[in-house]
Amino acid sequence: MHKIGISKKGKKKVKGLTVALVIGHKKESPGASNKKSKVTEFDFNEPLVKDVACLLEERSVNVSIVYRDTYRDLPAKINKAKPDLIISFHANAFNEIASGTETLYYRGSVKGQEFAEKIQRAMVQEMKLPNRGCKPRSVDDRGGYLLRYTNAPCVILEPFFIDNDDNLERAQVKAPDLAEAIADCIYKAY
DSSP, X not given: OOBTTOOOOSOOOSSOXXXXXXXXXXXTBOOOBOTTTOOBHHHXXXXXXXXXXXXXXXXXXXXXXXXXXXXXXXXXXXXXXXXXXXXEEOOBOSSSSOOOEEEEEETTOHHHHHHHHHXXXXXXXXXXXXXXXXXXXXXXXXXXXXXXHOSSOEEEEEOSBTTSHHHHHHXXXXXXXXXHHHHHHHHHHO
């Protein structure tokens, strides 16, 4: 696994696929959190992304892990890697009661919607939380800027509600299986 800008040498590309895995927040701005455990989106997603990357690299898929500097610069940073597919990892938060799994894609992106539907099915099957569905976003919606200004099909994963204690506990237990389900879906879809 590698960060953008660091190339891997000597590894034969079997699949010919490059995937950008985006950690949706950063250490200094870690996203939503769980009141009880203090686990943040960044805390949960950084190791999840690394696990997905390892699983994909075992299958000879080229992976770029993207850390966010600023949200406005994120699409350009991702585009520099010239990925075929972009997946941004997040977790929902609302009222400590809301529950479920959803995937966001850019309204009008046929490939984005197709992949969103595939990965949504895989996450719902693994997480066994309510299916909140795939949701199209426009540029002004939450997540829409990233979805609109990246060059490749892009989806935003929201596999659970981090502020819901039961959802977070399930996600922590299921994290290895969730990583496998996501990696498998990416590999089979492309």
